[in-house]
Amino acid sequence: MLSSELAHLVAIMLQSVDHAELGVQSMLDDLMTKFRSVLPENVIIAALDIIDKENVIKYSTPWSYPHYEVHGSAATYKVTLDMIMSPIPFYCSCSAFTYAVLIGGSHIVCKHILATCLADKFSLCTERPITQIDLETLIARRHSNAIDM
Numbered sequence: 001m002l003s004s005e006l007a008h009l010v011a012i013m014l015q016s017v018d019h020a021e022l023g024v025q026s027m028l029d030d031l032m033t034k035f036r037s038v039l040p041e042n043v044i045i046a047a048l049d050i051i052d053k054e055n056v057i058k059y060s061t062p063w064s065y066p067h068y069e070v071h072g073s074a075a076t077y078k079v080t081l082d083m084i085m086s087p088i089p090f091y092c093s094c095s096a097f098t099y100a101v102l103i104g105g106s107h108i109v110c111k112h113i114l115a116t117c118l119a120d121k122f123s124l125c126t127e128r129p130i131t132q133i134d135l136e137t138l139i140a141r142r143h144s145n146a147i148d149m
């Protein structure tokens with residue numbers, strides 16, 4: 001199976017779980033069992049650690065889709081979810097995503113994307129409303145970080 005097909009499979013796994021029907025603990029158990037069949041254990045554990053530290057930030061705007069940032073140990077990464085028309089429906093600005101997902105194809109997602117998907121699904125993101133000026137500052141900061149890389 002191609003990595004892009006597996007990436008869509010992960011997205012479908014997240015969408016298919018309904019906590020109103022199963023209860024939160026059953027849903028988590030079900031999701032973790034499914035993830036372990038397609039993702040390395042270290043990526044799952046690292047993603048859960050990111051969520052536990054409340055390092056997934058969701059910027060909500062009334063006029064656009066949400067923007068996500070994940071605070072890593074060395075940097076802050078931009079994450080985009082739900083790119084349903086793309087061969088790989090996620091994006092992360094970290095080097096692991098570029099090299100292990102996009103170029104090497106050895107991984108389906110990085111820990112930041114998995115953490116963001118799970119935090120969003122379980123409403124565990126740190127939510128921040130954002131104004132147009134805040135958004136301009138956020139985008140400018142991202143581009144200045146990209147130049148430093």
Ligand SMILES: [Zn+2]
Pocket residue numbers: 077092093094095096097110111112113
């Ligand atoms: Zn990443």
